[in-house]
């Protein structure tokens with residue numbers, strides 16, 4: 001049942017190209033328009049939406065953080081992302097013009113379910129992004145967009161995360177289409193790139209051997225830090241979460257711009273720091289800033305593990321280890337940048353003798369608040 005792999009997690013990492021392709025299947029027509037018939041919220045209502053609120057937990061929350069960038073950029077609708085467990089306790093401002101998106105692989109996470117119930121009580125429409133057919137969260141939502149990752153068995157979420165991202169991009173683009181915002185060349189280019197992304201994920205998977213070797217060499221470390229900016233920041237958070245749950249190491253993700261506001265004090269000799277570098281095209285200001293951050297932490301002794309686009313030569317002098325990912329539009333980069341972090345965490349867990357599919361103290365779906 002593990003298809004020749006030692007762990008479900010390895011199998012699920014390897015299945016990502018297909019999971020991504022399956023989640024796109026039938027949702028973009030030949031003309032490059034989105035057809036999301038499942039989203040049974042009348043388009044007239046979607047046009048009235050004045051705020052999007054995303055609720056989710058853990059890895060699904062990280063997908064939501066990335067979705068915010070896409071939704072706000074492509075639709076210009078303000079978007080908030082909130083940990084489902086915090087949501088209803090702070091008396092959130094919701095009404096019938098708020099669209100609440102609940103993201104959950106299992107569809108059974110109690111915190112997310114309670115958040116969506118609260119939203120519906122306030123009269124908001126709820127759209128679920130879910131991987132499990134007929135589970136509670138989609139049943140209690142107004143509409144559902146299923147991710148087609150197939151069953152995810154390993155406790156650590158991998159392919160579900162990538163498909164959640166794809167589903168979020170589709171929703172963002174769909175909202176843009178329905179509302180007629182930003183519907184031009186940029187969007188057509190993104191749709192084209194999205195339809196090729198499964199092949200790019202495949203290419204990343206083919207180059208993971210050095211990442212595994214690197215992970216093994218760090219097995220006796222206590223701490224790994226992760227830095228990113230823009231959509232790379234949630235990727236850093238996701239890399240840190242994977243490492244916590246699988247390798248039981250102290251791992252923290254930071255927005256690189258925050259370094260000088262505190263975290264840089266943590267840098268010491270030979271501390272591994274993973275840096276997710278934004279594309280030098282697109283938001284090049286951020287790219288240059290993060291290259292300076294890499295220089296700063298390296299000057300203080302950090303061992304820099306740099307994830308950067310193919311062809312980005314500016315990072316080479318400052319990278320103790322360089323992990324290459326294919327060039328993608330900025331907003332889609334998390335689909336390729338996350339994969340090495342999954343492989344890294346999985347290999348570190350194995351090297352430390354941990355149970356990969358069933359980490360201690362964790363359950364696949366958390367059905368208590």
Ligand code: M6R
Pocket residue numbers: 057058059060103104105106107108109112155156157158241242245364365366
């Ligand atoms: O089933 P859900 O997507 O609602 O689960 C949410 C989190 O419990 C889940 O993503 C958790 O953080 C994973 N173990 C992370 O790998």
